Amino acid sequence: MDPAERTLLADALRKTLVSGAGLADLGWPDMLAEEPETVVPLLFRLLGETGRHTPALNDVLLHAAGLPLTGTPALPFGGARLVWLRDGSSYDSPLDPELPLRHARGDEPSVPLAAGRRALGWWLLGTGHAMLALARRHVLDREQFGRPLASFQALRHRLAETYVALEGAEAALTAATDDTGSLLAKAAAGRAALTAARHCQQALGGIGFTAEHELHRHVRRALVLDALLGSARELTREAGVLLVREGRTPRLVDL
Amino acid sequence: MRNSPFTGPAGLGAFRRELRDWLDEHDLSPAGDDGGLDGQVGQLARVRRALWAAGWMRYGWPAEVGGLGGPSALRAVLGEEVAARDLAEPGIWSMVEVLVPTLIDYAPPALAAELVPRLLGGEEQWCQGFSEPGSGSDLASLSTRAVPSADGEGWRVSGQKVWTSLAQYAARCVLLARTGSPGHAGISAFLVDMDSPGITVRPLRTMHGVDEFAEVFLDDVHVPAPRLLGAPGDGWRLAMDLLPHERSTCFWHRIAHLYSRLDRLLADGCEADPDALGAAWLDLHTIRCRSAATQARLAGGGRLGPETSVDKILLAGAEQRLFDTARDLLPGTVELSPHAGWRTGYLYSRAATIYGGTAEIQRNIVARRLLDLGKE
Structure with a gap:
């Protein structure tokens, strides 16, 4: 897919997500089958940026496992196992009640997680950028002490820190191919999204703590998506266990 | 020794393999105690002379200054191998990466042709x-x-x-x-x-x-x-033109050095704290991915600009976390060990957020140039 086609696809995906139409109209199963390494980052990052959601994580996991794109695989979440309902209204995540997550019954298939971790990493990256965009707009618009908040170095550095974390996560996601790379990439993305949540919440001050401002929706989503398929903390520990076992640091990317 | 540049998609891999074979056959490791800074500078000159004579030091540099051509990534690979084998102190090894491009771009060609080979060949610092x-x-x-x-x-x-x-x-x-x-x-x-x-x-x-x-x-x-x-x-422009060089090959050398320190930490029997070790690796992996992308952009003809402040911030953070982790997981080593290695590395890492543009200056650049937040 060349850059122009990619832009067209991104526009179509964005319109579809914002309108609330299903991905099926865009030919999602075919796109996933043909160019997963292009469409998964595009779609999931857009989910984060737009604050929308789809059950496409199921398809990504099933496709990577070589299974038909039906049903809902089990999704590790802390010590629990969840499923992402394709439709229905049973919601077991009160923190982010928009997401149709439900505790697994126990008969759902267990699948390899690497592709799902990459997809969720891109989603977290988009969520982080959504929060950064809100905070940036706010500090440029709001004045205190007779000057824009954006002119205060303490806030500029918080937003710079957020941007750096997101850029680092994007580099790790772009380079992720194997299991270990996917694990590290989701850890980086989870950590970056939590960094974004902390700094952007602070930059947005009181308004960001209200339910009428949309920041809280992204904060809730970041927390839930971070925990899904392994949180930044859990995955970082898993990477450390691997290091101790190997006794040498794998170099996962080369020039 | 082959005399054609290692170009094309397979060039880097071939260069790395042949270089490793050569280094396996020609042991350039420092002899015992490094003898302080005099010893380090002597070792640097010795390694450069050997690599220049064998041709490895010439790849990635243009013929006008005695080079054999090929992409600058060849120099990144050479520096990575030098760092991985602890053949030379990585900071002083990388200095040519900013000095030589400056001479090539700004010195009268005859002057660059006369003097640069002396630097690359280990005759001069x-x-x-x-x-x-x-x-x-x-x-x-x-x-x-x-x-x-x-x-x-x-x-x-x-x-x-x-x-x-x-x-x-x-x-x-x-x-x-x-x-x-x-x-x-x-x-x-x-x-x-x-x-x-x-x-x-x-x-x-x-x-x-x-x-x-x-x-x-x-x-x-x-x-x-x-x-x-x-x-x-032209002085200011010259100084700014150094940044792409510092933040491509030099950074790659530094990252390679930090990976070798994490390996050393594991080999030294550190406390097996998976949270701390995983976090140190995650930081290194992140800057390695970022730096690889930056160099790919440079190799593709892109110009490097303020976005390399991101690389700088990630690298400095990774370095300090690594040595903090070493101090935590090898209790007493930084403070008490008769061997200076971890102590020197730990103390030097404190400067990582100061040299080459402080952490604060980098964040100012990110805020102003990348986030477009206007003036302070």
Whole structure:
């Protein structure tokens, strides 16, 4: 897919997500089958940026496992196992009640997680950028002490820190191919999204703590998506266990 | 030794394999105790001479300065292998990465052709005189002055430089001095012979115990006219043009060095704390991915700009976390060990957020140039 086609696809995906139409109209199963390494980052990052959601994580996991794109695989979440309902209204995540997550019954298939971790990493990256965009707009618009908040170095550095974390996560996601790379990439993305949540919440001050401002929706989503398929903390520990076992640091990317 | 550049998609891999084979056959490891900074500089020269003679040191540099051509990533790979085998101290190894491109871009071609091979071939060390006691983060305020000499044959330079790495060993110095008005536009650059009358070098004692940096005093030093780099007033642009070089191959060398330190930490029997070790690896992996992407962009003809401040911030953070982790997981080693390795590394890592543009300056650049937050 060349850059122009990619832009067209991104526009179509964005319109579809914002309108609330299903991905099926865009030919999602075919796109996933043909160019997963292009469409998964595009779609999931857009989910984060737009604050929308789809059950496409199921398809990504099933496709990577070589299974038909039906049903809902089990999704590790802390010590629990969840499923992402394709439709229905049973919601077991009160923190982010928009997401149709439900505790697994126990008969759902267990699948390899690497592709799902990459997809969720891109989603977290988009969520982080959504929060950064809100905070940036706010500090440029709001004045205190007779000057824009954006002119205060303490806030500029918080937003710079957020941007750096997101850029680092994007580099790790772009380079992720194997299991270990996917694990590290989701850890980086989870950590970056939590960094974004902390700094952007602070930059947005009181308004960001209200339910009428949309920041809280992204904060809730970041927390839930971070925990899904392994949180930044859990995955970082898993990477450390691997290091101790190997006794040498794998170099996962080369020039 | 083959004489064609390792170009094309398979070039880097082939270069790496052949280089590793060669290094396996030719042991350039330092002999025992490194003998302090004198030993390190001696070892650096020895490794460079051997790699220059065998050709490895010439790849990635153009023929005009004695090189064998090919992409600059070949130099990144060479530096990575040197760091992975601890053949030379990584900081001083990487200095040519900023000095040589400067000479190629700004020196009269005959001068570059004459002198650069001496640096790359390990015959000489050079240094870079930028910072001054009154001009650290605010480099453009520098006050070392260069005025045309009375006979019209060159320049007379007076002032003081600081944090000049390896000045006490250096044969030449790329020096910034003011030739015109205050601000960026009044700065020019020179290649100064360090044995010129009027130059005094005083090594600085630093907290990590390696006198790698020096103060350089210039008292009415004569610099011949052909040693002006570029045109009068080009000094600031020259300094800014260094950044893409510093933040591509140099960073890759540093990252390789930090990976080798994490390996050493595991080999030294550190406490097996998976949270701390995983976090140290995650930081290293993140900057390695970022740096690989930056170099791919450079190799594709892209220009590097303010976005490399992201690389700088990630690298400094990764370095400090790694040595903090080492201190935590090898309790007492930094404080008590008779071997200086971890102590020196730990203490030097404290400077990672200061040299090459402080952490605060980098965040200012990100806020202003990348987030477009306007002026402070």
